[in-house]
Amino acid sequence: MQTTTELKDICTQIRRDIVRMVHANNSGHPGGSLGCTEYFVALYFEIMQHNANFNMDGKDEDIFFLSNGHISPVWYATLARAGYFEVAELATFRKINSRLQGHPTTHDHLEGVRVASGSLGQGLSVAIGSALSKKLNNDDKLIYSLHGDGELQEGQIWEALMYASANKVDNLIATIDYNKKQIDGSIDDVLTLGNLKSKLEAFDWIVLEEKEGNNLEAVINILNKAKSLVGNNKPVTILLHTEMGNGVDYMMGTHKWHGSAPNDEQLEIALSQNAETLGDY
């Protein structure tokens, strides 16, 4: 168990990793990655019982699935910092012959990744399948998944939401990265989700909400609360309000950094706002 200060240092370093990875090949998705940094650090360094000595089946350990695969930079940086693979490998992100594909894949056996994601809307179904497999195996560890809010526009998500509550998949904590932005603009402008909390409750999920998704202590607390609610015949979801681009001032409050990379000058500004705490790769 690490102190809050140590966890915050990991967040800062991961933010540096994200902007450097995206800058290095002038492509990738920094906005959502930065906004989910606290969630990933809370999950991998505090909440989950997991084994960095990776095996696909994940028996007797908690398992995480990233459904919105485009925020791969934050996941790769977290996995590397958590010891799944060497941090030096982050330098290969999106480059030819890399295991760190633009969107996550199992193809090259990257430790920590159990299914490909990128084409949106598929991860909740996969997470449910893995949760059912754990139940069949009498494995009491949990499944965690992360989904974009824009991703909820995909119909398969609602098939999965319906299935999970109808079948009491109560060993699953699905978090929604609720930053209210997508590529073409604000979600309300593109295709509003309306009253999302009411919709999820109507689908018979236990719905938690955290307004401060970039406050590390708040994220840890809401995940712990979610853990306390599993095993009650209902799946659990967290509406995690985050800020796209959080931690880099010029990337915050806009959808424009969803899928754009900073230039040299912008990179320096971003790095000046996030001190090197654990050593750059």
Next chain:
Amino acid sequence: MEMKDTRSGFGVGLTELGRRNSKVVALCADLTGSLKMNDFKNENPDRFFQIGIAEANMIGIAAGMTIGGKIPFTGTFANFSTSRVYDQIRQSVAYSEKNVKICASHAGVTLGEDGATHQVLEDIGMMKMLPNMVVINPCDFNQTKAATIAIADHNGPVYLRFGRPKVPNFTPTDQQFEIGKALHLQKGTDVTIFATGHLVWESLEAAKTLAENGISAEVINIHTIKPLDEKAILNAVSKTKCVVTAEEHMLNGGLGDSVAQLLGRNNPVPLEMVGVNDTFGESGAPMQLLEKYGLDAKAIVTATKKVISRKTNYR
């Protein structure tokens, strides 16, 4: 000749698998009766998952269940097993190298009266284009049962295609099924007919008619379209030097397409393809539809005579 549906071969095979392999789980999208999955469901209620009419979710759940060591068999009609969920299969199963068995009934026009919305004729093509995917189309009840049992031992995604109508059950009971191994059903010297699925029987019938006309036709059952038994095909063609392919599928993307590519690269000989020529099906009785769309023994005889005349001219 005993008449049995291939989907019942799947059902019996799945039930047997349920008894011998506790890792096998089955998922169905509201077609348990049509897929003959009731016996598995009744014997293994904890390992049967009714997904509802939500095929995309079914494929995703199946992919997830492999994590932890389960061997999921999904069951629905071929159309809803492939074209409806192509991206889910592509990303969550094939690209992710998941050990999912996609079991698809009511393939082709012999689904019959429901009509073209349900008669998928493009599924072999879609599935064979996916890297990592094995594509199997057995010919009768016994072979479908054997194939169902065999694919549980193959570690990787498989597409297993079968059908609705009762058709002759002519291959041996309790046969061993070897993925990717072409089966010689009839010897012949003038032409080789490579057939798959329901059209294997039609090809054997065609060979009888051809024999009465003095033509010696070799018939080979290509139950596995991918991986293709290239060696067996090239060996046969090196002797007969002309080919007919026969399948209940579009000409584009099917068995004939695979054989033509192989021969084009290695040994281009006259080739005729029996299949559906760039059109949708329609309602009707299965045998009426096979006749109307040029997929019956008569169509195979016609194609064979044509290819033999081409071979003669070719010389």
